[in-house]
Structures are given as C-alpha cells and as structure tokens.
Amino acid sequence: MPPLVVAEQQDLLPSTPGKFKTDHHLHLRLHRHHRQLRRCFASTSATFLWALFLIALTASYLSFQGLLSSGNRLLAASWGGIQWEKQVRVSAQPRRPAGLSVLVTGAAGFVGTHVSLALRKRGDGVVGLDNFTPYYDPSLKRSRASLLRVQKVFVVDGDVNDARLLTKLFDVVAFTHVMHLAAQAGVRYAIENPHSYVHSNVAGLVALLEASKSANPQPAFVWASSSSVYGLNDKSPFSESDRTDRPASLYAATKKAGEEITHAYNHIYGLSITGLRFFTVYGPWGRPDMAYFSFTQNILQGKPITIYRGKNRVDLARDFTYIDDIVKGCLASLDTADKSTGSAGKKRGPAQYRIFNLGNTSPVTVPEMVSMLEGHLGVKARRREVQMPGNGDVPFTHANISSARLELGYKPTTDLRTGLKRFVKWYLSYYGYNRGKSVH
Numbered sequence: 001m002p003p004l005v006v007a008e009q010q011d012l013l014p015s016t017p018g019k020f021k022t023d024h025h026l027h028l029r030l031h032r033h034h035r036q037l038r039r040c041f042a043s044t045s046a047t048f049l050w051a052l053f054l055i056a057l058t059a060s061y062l063s064f065q066g067l068l069s070s071g072n073r074l075l076a077a078s079w080g081g082i083q084w085e086k087q088v089r090v091s092a093q094p095r096r097p098a099g100l101s102v103l104v105t106g107a108a109g110f111v112g113t114h115v116s117l118a119l120r121k122r123g124d125g126v127v128g129l130d131n132f133t134p135y136y137d138p139s140l141k142r143s144r145a146s147l148l149r150v151q152k153v154f155v156v157d158g159d160v161n162d163a164r165l166l167t168k169l170f171d172v173v174a175f176t177h178v179m180h181l182a183a184q185a186g187v188r189y190a191i192e193n194p195h196s197y198v199h200s201n202v203a204g205l206v207a208l209l210e211a212s213k214s215a216n217p218q219p220a221f222v223w224a225s226s227s228s229v230y231g232l233n234d235k236s237p238f239s240e241s242d243r244t245d246r247p248a249s250l251y252a253a254t255k256k257a258g259e260e261i262t263h264a265y266n267h268i269y270g271l272s273i274t275g276l277r278f279f280t281v282y283g284p285w286g287r288p289d290m291a292y293f294s295f296t297q298n299i300l301q302g303k304p305i306t307i308y309r310g311k312n313r314v315d316l317a318r319d320f321t322y323i324d325d326i327v328k329g330c331l332a333s334l335d336t337a338d339k340s341t342g343s344a345g346k347k348r349g350p351a352q353y354r355i356f357n358l359g360n361t362s363p364v365t366v367p368e369m370v371s372m373l374e375g376h377l378g379v380k381a382r383r384r385e386v387q388m389p390g391n392g393d394v395p396f397t398h399a400n401i402s403s404a405r406l407e408l409g410y411k412p413t414t415d416l417r418t419g420l421k422r423f424v425k426w427y428l429s430y431y432g433y434n435r436g437k438s439v440h
C-alpha cells in the first residue's frame, strides 16, 4: 500500500482516543481521501493490468518453448508412433505354434545378436532393445543390428533405464520371456568408468524388473550374470553353491548385486528368474575389448600384445566358452523357465529362481590361447609378459556345469581351438587380413 494512503487512513482514526473531529472537517478529509484513493486505484489497476499482460506474455512464451522442446523430444525419440508399434508387434509375433515372444535386451551386443538370431530361426518372436553405447566400436553393433534386420528382428534403439519405453513395450506386446543381456561388460574398464556399471548393471536391471513385474502377464526373466561373481574363490571347479561374496572387480560386484536384486523381485512379485553365469564367451561377431579379439588385431598389425601373469609367474587361465554353446544354454533356459506366478505387480505364489554356470569345463591358459591364434593366423605374436595389474582380474576360472547339464541339457561341444578357428575366419572376412578397427 502506498505511504500516502496509509497516512490518509491513519488520519481517519481519532487523533486523540475518545475525541472526534468536526463533521465538516471530516467530510472534507474524506472527500480528499476518496479522490486520492480513486487516483491511486486507477494507477494500481493500470499496473495490475500491465502485470497481468506481462504474466500472460511470459506464460505463453514458456508454453511455446515447452511445446517446442517436447516437439524436439518427440522428433529426437527413436521410438513411439503407430508405425513403430506395428513393427514391434510384428517382430514379437511367433511363427510357430506355441512359440515364445521374447524381449532381448542388448540385442546388438555379441551374445544378444546370436541369441536373437537363434530364436528367430526356430520361429520365436523377438524384439531387440539396444542403446548402442560406444564402449566399443558402435559400428560393429550397427552391423550386428543389420544382420538382425535382414532376419526381420526389429531392434529398438533405447536404454533399459527408460521406464516409459519399457512400459510402452509391455503395453504393445505380452512378452512371454525377457532375455536380459544388456550390460556394461568388461572387468578392467570399471576402474576407468565405475558409474557406467552401476547405471547399466544395477539401475538398468531394476528398471527392467520393475517393468516386468508390473506387466500382465509377467514374463519369465532370464538374464546374464557372470563367472566373475566367484571372485577370489579358489575352490575349483566353480559350483553354483560356492562362495560369491568376494568379488574382485566392480563389474563382478554389480553382477553379484544383480543376483540378489533378482532374488528380491522373485520373492516379492513372483517373477520367474534364471541367472546365467557366463564364462569368458568368445566367437564370431565377438567383443573387440576382449583379449582374444584385441590380440588378433594386434598380431595382424604386427603390434605387441600384453600377456598378464599371476603371482609367481603363473599363467592365467580361462574357461573360454564358445558362443554357440552359450546360445544353446540361453535357449534351453528360456524353454525350461516356469511361468512367473504374479501379474500386474501382485504375487500369486512362489516362483522359480535358478542360477546356472554356463562354461566349457576345460580352462586354457592365456599363452596357450595366443599360440592357437598364431596357428590360425599364420603370424607370430610379439608377446610382452607383465605382472597382472590389480585391476579386477582373477587368476583362473573353471565351471562346474552339472546343474546346467541336468536341468537344461546343456552340453558344450566346441573346444577353444575349433572356436578360435571360426572366430579368425569371421574376423578376416569382416575386417580383412591386415586391417582392424581400433578396439574402443
């Protein structure tokens, strides 16, 4: 309130309590006061109108901006729309009686591509999801996605952390199964980029479980854990019942966390869960960050390769497992998974919870693996042996696969020499003899 008005109003009050001024004097003062009040009111309402006008202007500007940015978001979004929904629906449609309808995350990844192709080949419906992270050469992922496109597998370009996208996918398709293979892979990269592991392997997993448990019907959930959960376990071969509470890397820790998280969803919501502990999977269309792949590239380019050695110069060893064997294990897991018991976020009874090792059961040392590569490539490697850096590696892995054999009929058939031969053949056809792309 302007000071003048306040003063005038104060004038209206008895100057001396209990004593009133004359009527005439009061009348004059009232008249003056009303005039001033009217003037003041007129100028206040003008100000008010101006303010209203400015607010309206700002509001319309802001909503225009909002419209623009949501328009941009819509333009930038690579999913949504009638055409998109149709592609998702068609891709998810099985082409055999009682076929599955599977959402494969990480579909443009190494294992994801092979699993998607195998499912499609036998007549199951497949929808892929991949965010094409540049952790390694995304053009390799795009090439894998092209393979899938040729086989009529639609790959959605999106992140498992995108809850709206997941809800949409489950609205459009009643997936019978989720094959969750999207992850931040690599044991040693966690030193450089720890948060990417939490983002993909923990937050992304939870987002997908949330969408799965809310879906009606709930899908059965099969996902990739890792042999790395055995961490510092030195009891060999590794059995599912062995200790897994001493991870040696953040990667391993996030995979172990995934096993606990999936258990909670199984317990609370009745989701059927199968976790697969993969043992160093290799083969055609593999991951360029893995040793066998980057060694091949370096050997062909005449560059030295670094071979890690354990304590007391002991060779490191891995239970290298060929991709086709892993794919069989994945499909068998989907086929033998019980249905989830809940629906739309409500549990109706206890549900299946399984964990399996998928390995090869015959570890090979890293120097031996290099010798096999040398044989297939016809080129000698320039070996540089160094002490294993303390960045998450474990000295050896060795899978006990009795459970998977019993319950999945899993039986690996490809030894490392044979599998590497197929890898080298693919590598040379893809990159050419003396070339190679940068690994990351």
Ligand SMILES: O=C(O)[C@H]1O[C@H](OP(=O)(O)OP(=O)(O)OC[C@H]2O[C@@H](n3ccc(=O)[nH]c3=O)[C@H](O)[C@@H]2O)[C@H](O)[C@@H](O)[C@H]1O
Pocket (backbone or CB within 6 Å): 185, 186, 187, 225, 226, 227, 228, 278, 279, 280, 281, 289, 290, 291, 292, 306, 307, 308, 309, 316, 317, 318, 366, 393
């Ligand atoms: O089973 C798993 O759960 C994991 O398997 C894989 O990890 P690893 O078994 O560590 O494979 P990979 O990096 O190929 O190293 C192989 C060997 O070469 C040694 N190695 C590696 C690099 C190098 O420059 N020199 C070297 O000697 C190295 O010390 C090791 O002894 C997946 O990457 C991972 O995502 C996860 O799925």
